[in-house]
Amino acid sequence: xxxxxxxxxxxxxxxxxxxxxxxxxDVSLEVAEGELLAIVGGxxxxxxxxxxxxxxxxxxxxxxxxxxxxxxxxxxxxxxxRRIGYVFQSGGLFPHxxxxxxxxxxxxxxxxxxxxxxxRVDELLDLVRLDRTPYRDRLPHELSGGQRQxxxxxxxxxxxxxxxxxxxxxxxxxxxxxxxxGDDFRELHKKLGLxxxxxxxxxxxxxxxxxxxxxxxxxxxxxxxxxxxxxxSDDAYVGELLRTPRRQAERLSALLPREGAA
Amino acid sequence: MSIFADPRWSExxxxxxxxxxxxxxxxxxxxxxxxxxxxxxxIIARHRPVMRGGLLGLASIVQTVPGxxxxxxxxxxxxxxAALSLSWFGVSFSAFGFLPAVLALALYSMLxxxxxxxxxxxxxxxxxxEAAQGVGMTPRQSLFTVELPLALPxxxxxxxxxxxxxxxxxxxxxxxxxxxxxNYIFAGLQTQNWVFVLFGCLAAAVLALAVDQLLALIEGGxxxxxxxxxxxxxxxxxALVAATLTPNLVRPQTNYIIGAKTFAExxxxxxxMAQRLKKAGLSATTREGLGSNVIFEALAADDIDVxxxxxxxxxxxxxxxxxxxxxxxxLAELKTILAKQNITLLGELGFxxxxxxxxxxxxxxxxxxxxxxDLASRAANMSIAGDYEFFSRPEWAALRRAYGxxxxxxxxxxxxxxxxxxxxxxxxxxxxxxxxxxIAKYDLVVLGDPRHAIPPYDAIVLLxxxxxxxxxxxxxxxxxxxxxxxxxxxxxxxxxxxNDAASSPDAVAQWLWEKVGKR
Numbered sequence: 001x002x003x004x005x006x007x008x009x010x011x012x013x014x015x016x017x018x019x020x021x022x023x024x025x026d027v028s029l030e031v032a033e034g035e036l037l038a039i040v041g042g043x044x045x046x047x048x049x050x051x052x053x054x055x056x057x058x059x060x061x062x063x064x065x066x067x068x069x070x071x072x073x074x075x076x077x078x079x080x081x082r083r084i085g086y087v088f089q090s091g092g093l094f095p096h097x098x099x100x101x102x103x104x105x106x107x108x109x110x111x112x113x114x115x116x117x118x119x120r121v122d123e124l125l126d127l128v129r130l131d132r133t134p135y136r137d138r139l140p141h142e143l144s145g146g147q148r149q150x151x152x153x154x155x156x157x158x159x160x161x162x163x164x165x166x167x168x169x170x171x172x173x174x175x176x177x178x179x180x181x182g183d184d185f186r187e188l189h190k191k192l193g194l195x196x197x198x199x200x201x202x203x204x205x206x207x208x209x210x211x212x213x214x215x216x217x218x219x220x221x222x223x224x225x226x227x228x229x230x231x232x233s234d235d236a237y238v239g240e241l242l243r244t245p246r247r248q249a250e251r252l253s254a255l256l257p258r259e260g261a262a
Numbered sequence: 263m264s265i266f267a268d269p270r271w272s273e274x275x276x277x278x279x280x281x282x283x284x285x286x287x288x289x290x291x292x293x294x295x296x297x298x299x300x301x302x303x304x305i306i307a308r309h310r311p312v313m314r315g316g317l318l319g320l321a322s323i324v325q326t327v328p329g330x331x332x333x334x335x336x337x338x339x340x341x342x343x344a345a346l347s348l349s350w351f352g353v354s355f356s357a358f359g360f361l362p363a364v365l366a367l368a369l370y371s372m373l374x375x376x377x378x379x380x381x382x383x384x385x386x387x388x389x390x391x392e393a394a395q396g397v398g399m400t401p402r403q404s405l406f407t408v409e410l411p412l413a414l415p416x417x418x419x420x421x422x423x424x425x426x427x428x429x430x431x432x433x434x435x436x437x438x439x440x441x442x443x444x445n446y447i448f449a450g451l452q453t454q455n456w457v458f459v460l461f462g463c464l465a466a467a468v469l470a471l472a473v474d475q476l477l478a479l480i481e482g483g484x485x486x487x488x489x490x491x492x493x494x495x496x497x498x499x500x501a502l503v504a505a506t507l508t509p510n511l512v513r514p515q516t517n518y519i520i521g522a523k524t525f526a527e528x529x530x531x532x533x534x535m536a537q538r539l540k541k542a543g544l545s546a547t548t549r550e551g552l553g554s555n556v557i558f559e560a561l562a563a564d565d566i567d568v569x570x571x572x573x574x575x576x577x578x579x580x581x582x583x584x585x586x587x588x589x590x591x592x593l594a595e596l597k598t599i600l601a602k603q604n605i606t607l608l609g610e611l612g613f614x615x616x617x618x619x620x621x622x623x624x625x626x627x628x629x630x631x632x633x634x635x636d637l638a639s640r641a642a643n644m645s646i647a648g649d650y651e652f653f654s655r656p657e658w659a660a661l662r663r664a665y666g667x668x669x670x671x672x673x674x675x676x677x678x679x680x681x682x683x684x685x686x687x688x689x690x691x692x693x694x695x696x697x698x699x700x701i702a703k704y705d706l707v708v709l710g711d712p713r714h715a716i717p718p719y720d721a722i723v724l725l726x727x728x729x730x731x732x733x734x735x736x737x738x739x740x741x742x743x744x745x746x747x748x749x750x751x752x753x754x755x756x757x758x759x760x761n762d763a764a765s766s767p768d769a770v771a772q773w774l775w776e777k778v779g780k781r
Contacts, residue, residue, distance in 0.1 A: 086396040088393050094407075095412065105407075
């Protein structure tokens with residue numbers, strides 16, 4: 001394991017509604033440079049809150065969060081967000097801006113020259129496998145769900161962040177598109193040397209894409225580790241989460257025997 | 263063909279550059295001011311529920327105040343402010359016309375802009391706002407690059423509504439001294455000139471539609487990122503403003519402004535004075551349709567130069583006197599009171615336009631009624647009608663006190679319709695005006711006032727403080743003093759109430775001059 005974590009949570013807590021709702025409860029978690037960490041949990045488990053604490057879309061009540069070695073409380077939240085890529089659940093694209101306008105937004109905020117932004121937009125379209133000419137000037141509502149999410153990824157990457165935060169990025173897509181996008185992103189992650197925290201409620205997706213998985217339940221971090229490490233856990237909830245992909249894998253291999261193996 | 267052959271159409275058209283120009287200027291100024299105030303307010307209030315509720319509530323209340331009342335209220339308010347500013351900073355400004363009209367209309371324009379801007383901004387999807395934050399926008403960047411563009415269609419709908427309202431309501435700024443398309447409507451209603459009324463309404467409607475469509479063009483351009491359409495709309499609005507500005511800049515400045523209240527006699531007399539001034543080589547223009555309460559203040563503040571008032575009106579309404587004096591004594595005392603305000607009472611025209619109780623001659627003879635005293639015993643079975651102000655004027659209180667009058671019922675009516683109503687028996691008695699031509703036309707009789715409850719109402723020429731020593735003006739108006747008797751004025755008023763080309767104030771004024779000029 002690399003030595004310095006790029007993102008580190010230490011005893012972090014967050015409550016809403018004047019303390020009535022505990023969203024994150026004493027969570028300590030480290031994300032190493034170059035790692036793809038998936039946070040898995042049901043709805044209301046606190047996984048989205050945990051993710052947003054990292055770029056200060058939500059402020060922590062207690063504990064310390066460091067990004068690239070700095071305590072986030074000491075960093076201007078606007079500047080922090082501009083150097084961290086964020087992919088929203090259903091794209092979160094600005095409906096009145098074209099694909100190019102959406103992708104170029106963060107460089108524009110950073111004061112990059114328009115000509116440079118234009119070159120960067122083309123690069124990013126290539127990177128997320130969208131054809132430049134037909135898509136550049138389209139508006140979000142003219143795209144399919146998968147295409148929108150590709151634009152969302154391109155937008156998050158535009159300012160060359162080292163860190164990507166992804167909030168159920170492929171959750172609303174059909175299985176085929178989801179699979180293709182997942183694979184493509186995994187490749188990008190490796191190629192660009194990103195450090196990624198991805199939220200998902202789908203354990204299968206987490207196992208297939210992530211290096212390590214953190215499991216949240218009721219605001220607490222139940223377990224973390226590689227799929228292999230998690231499979232040794234004796235926690236009942238972790239076991240339950242792993243049962244589905246296991247059963248799927250068994251049934252699939254039974255239903256789809258490899259040639260010659262039958 | 264025959265309808266448009268009427269020369270009044272071309273007369274109306276002749277006023278168009280002036281009226282339309284003023285109308286556009288006052289509307290555009292009010293809209294711009296309204297937007298400058300309401301847009302920032304709406305933006306500040308959108309996340310503050312208490313402020314939002316307060317603002318929208320206040321704007322709604324303003325909206326429920328009738329437009330005419332709102333405009334009229336701004337006049338005394340500004341007058342007080344102007345006085346304060348003069349005593350504190352030594353700077354005075356005109357509280358007449360443009361300023362109160364713009365302020366009242368701006369206030370009037372705020373509700374749709376406030377409501378739609380707040381609604382539009384609140385309607386932006388929360389997920390989009392999060393995304394704006396997530397990509398690293400400051401609140402200001404989020405507002406300008408995301409929230410406002412997304413709220414634009416709803417905001418523009420509000421701005422368009424407000425533009426149409428303001429253009430429509432601006433017709434009511436005539437009585438506070440701002441020339442507008444309302445001049446057609448007010449003059450037309452008072453002199454039974456339906457061509458003018460129609461022309462004014464049509465012009466205001468066409469203007470409102472045109473501005474609405476230009477704003478729609480700008481909105482469409484902004485929404486579809488079509489610079490062409492947005493520019494076209496913008497150029498259209500700019501062209502409209504420019505086109506209405508030019509004739510006014512080119513037009514020579516007139517030196518004398520003659521005021522007129524809102525009834526036919528005043529239109530005729532102001533036209534007569536304007537003709538006399540022009541004949542004497544002085545440039546003059548009339549400012550018609552001014553409210554009774556506005557016109558005196560406007561003269562005292564030098565906003566208008568000359569107008570005709572009535573001694574009793576000033577006595578009772580302006581100076582709140584309840585004692586009634588004989589005609590000459592009252593005039594003399596009035597002259598002294600006015601002189602204290604540096605206003606010159608140049609002289610009387612020769613007739614009185616008093617309030618008087620009027621009823622059909624035949625009925626009066628049947629019942630043996632000749633004076634108000636005779637009427638008192640029968641009043642309990644009778645109904646009376648008056649104009650909109652009569653029943654709240656001191657003369658009415660004085661009449662009731664002096665004769666113990668108590669009617670079965672009282673109604674308020676448009677003055678033009680009162681005479682027909684009493685002639686047809688719709689009401690038994692009306693509070694008419696002694697110089698009204700309709701008295702003769704309907705064969706009505708004016709009841710005597712033996713106890714002098716109603717003060718004398720000599721028509722008098724008043725000059726503004728700055729014109730006190732203006733010999734040219736005095737000389738031009740001198741031939742009118744003492745020349746117009748009640749019979750002549752009645753006939754002139756009857757002519758002015760006709761519904762044809764010869765009944766325009768200018769034509770009647772010419773007729774009047776031919777009658778009295780050689781006397």
